[in-house]
Amino acid sequence: MLPELGQFALILALLLAGLQAFFGIAGPMLGRDRWLAAVVPAVAGQAVMVATAVGCLIASFVSNDFSVSYVAGNSNSALPLFYRVTALWGAHEGSLLLWILLLAAWTVAVAIGSARLPPRFAARVLGVLGVVSFGFLLFTLATSNPFARLDPPMPDGRDLNPILQDPALAIHPPILYTGYVGFAVAFAFACAAMLEGRLDQTWARWTRPWTTAAWAFLTCGIALGSFWAYYELGWGGFWFWDPVENASFMPWLVGTALVHSLAVTEKRGLFKSWTLLLAILTFSLSMLGTFLVRSGVLVSVHSFAADPARGIFILAFLVVMIGGALSLYAWRAPLLKSSAGFELGARESFLLFNNVLLITAATTVFAGTMAPLISDALKLGTVSVGPPYFNPTFLLSMLPLTALLSVGIHSSWKRGRLRDSQRTLLITLVAAAVIACALVYGIYAHGHVLTPVGALLGVWIILSSLAEPLSRWRRGLRVPRGMLGMTIAHSGLGVLVIALTAVQSFTLEHDVALAPGATTTVGSYAFRFDGVQAIEGPNYDGVGATVTVSRGGAPVAVLKPQKRQYWVQHQATTETAIRMDHGNNILVALGEDLGAGRWSLRVQIRPLVSFIWLAALIMAIGGAVAASDRRYRNSKVAEAAAPGAAEGSAA
């Protein structure tokens, strides 16, 4: 009964999304203002229906209804309740439903938040979001129905993949998707502006908080994925340039450019076409990411089960959405000229360089990710692309970017007046150099040629970002939220650069075969293998080892790596033991039983690796703080530039 209800709810949601799209776009276009009133109810109705469908699916999981094919494929009666719920997004159909749910949530938020916007414009934004919802709902119902039934039902499920039975996995997809989907809002704002034929600084101010919020979520989502891969896979890797990782990283890079481009558009009415294009591009990359993992065109350890039929559907959807947006762009963008000017050393210049470098970085990642496809299509044979390609080429754009950040942050709008900041620039640079050298050569004796460069750039970013707020604070001036958010986010980036430099330069790794009682030394740590014993868990059993770690003779930690065998899927996993000590991560993983009590072990020391995710969190917090700036919520400041605004604006 419940699955049928869920499916019915989805069909209703589809219809409501269609109405939302129709009334939202056709209403303003044809001047039928009465149709505008139907849009928000359609939004609400769609959200309720989608939530109902999700609720039905969760209920099916919790009640172990194995007549539902999706539940049978991803759950099991022995699966703990927590994972039975999070199994909802464990595979393709359910994760699509999550996408749709989050899109509905964002749409409701936009509907509420745009109460003060001109009604026609708001209707257009919601209408475009309706088109996206409609497409995804249609895709789900047509090719990926989560409520499909099994007849006869299976006696018990195939269990959730053991890799996914982890708390981090409970939050990684929802947060990541919240970010992905959030950029649909920027996309909708852009399309609405193009449909209206007008785009001004007010429009930028409306769009900014939504975009920054989506960006913050995406930052967290990507960081969580990396964090989870590190702790769960336990081999010390946190970024593999895997196609699915890249699929989330490309929108992030372009989204960052968008956030900055919007600043210029809001401040000076410049970069309008850039901003439009970036908004379209960010969402396109989101959609492309969805396509890549579900269509089977790329082989990746992350991919969902591939089906060309799905690939064709998504491709068609892409063509309609992105092709439509780009057509609008080609039509409207030429009309968005501005006669504002700025000097070479002005803030606008630096933000332009920022845009270009981020887009170049995204292009690089794109080229590497799509290379197998492109090479195949152009009949150039198979090509393999991995970290040896991505690492150096990505650095090519990032080195100038991080350096320019520390300079550009002192420049003023319109006229750079960098000469006035010369002293600050010099002080921050010298201080950064001193600190960087102290860190690199004081604590560690060795490293790459890039190690001091990386340390310098990272520290310089932090010092440069703090310069202005500190000076304001000393003069007793308020630091507005926008500036505070910017400072926090940029400092986060600086921390990230430092952490990455440390990890890449100073990681130590050693594979050994040890008998019980034997010791091995890695770096300044000694590892003594104390033997193994049998272990058992709720749905697994296996072997656990004990390893005592000491530094300079004093014991630091006792690590217990495990090898588990999950019963239902007959799958073996390795649980690496990880401990923090003085900013270093110590990792021990259990290898193979070599007989006679000897086991192979992998031991790693990774300095500052936890700061990578801390940095991402700092950046996201910065984004959240910036997005909460009062001026976005202050309706008094709202300049009613749109013709329909008179009826719509609040006091």
Added chain:
Amino acid sequence: MRRRGTVLRMLVVATTIAGALLTLRAWAVDPTELPDPRLQARYLALTHELRCMQCQNETLADSPVELAADLRHHVRDLLLQGKSDDEVRAWMVARYGDFILFRPRFSPRTAWLWLAPGVALLIGAGVCWRIVRGRAALVDADREPVAGDDTEAQDTRG
């Protein structure tokens, strides 16, 4: 009949991918120690830059599958026979094709990939040059005051 075929095909694909995931989960520890430390260093370097053909996103060094262990053995044997790094790579490529190398070789067929970032950067620089030149020319004629937005650096002096 046709629907069953599609379901079967999808099941096979799903199992293959699930199989790949399965094997991914238990990574390999390789305590091989070659007698000569220089050979050991070359061994580590080579096994980290060759792809495991079964778990295609992992290196030979990290992959737990038997094929990877076999191929690691072959690398070890080839090194002990005195082969150079290039000869080891060539040996692998002769059997598995270019795909076994993680770093795409620079050849006419991959030139576009290696040149793309540099070209993108150059195009970007050109775009910046054009835009900045155009806007700099408009600065003096632009009499509009910069909006009073108290977040970023103000154009307050003069």
Added chain:
Amino acid sequence: MNRFALPMAVFVALVVVLAIGIEHSPQKGIIASPLIGKPAPPFSLPSLADPVRAVASADLKGRWYLLNVWGTWCFECRAEHQMLLEARDAHALPLIGLDWKDDDAQAREWLTQLGNPYEAVALDHSGSTAVDFGVYGAPETFLINAQGIIVYKYVGPLTRDVWTNEILPRLPPHAAARS
């Protein structure tokens, strides 16, 4: 061209690439073998039927044959076994099995239970021959001609579709006629 139409042009190119990608995707994950058109690596391995005797590539020269890499541990080999029996019954060309890193007793039992499509089975306990052939995932099937050149390779369980459309058309006329 209006420079604002440039993004659209790039997008169209991308769509074309993706469409081609979908069309080719059933073959995804399958890497083109560098050995097509090259001589098959020579091998001389113990035979499953009688380990004292050898199955050697030299003995097979002069005949077209299918080399099928399999193992009792391989889930998909079971899926293709029926097709292999049909191929044997077609009498178009002999099937030579390469038993990859397997247990001899289990292999014998497998063939007894499910039927034996092979004229001979070579035992590759070390896996070296499989590596020489560039095998990375059983089952794999190689079509080798009378001069010992590898003409075609298929990765995955052999299907009627592949047999009819890929293997039979490549055989010389007198062999195909018998099927």
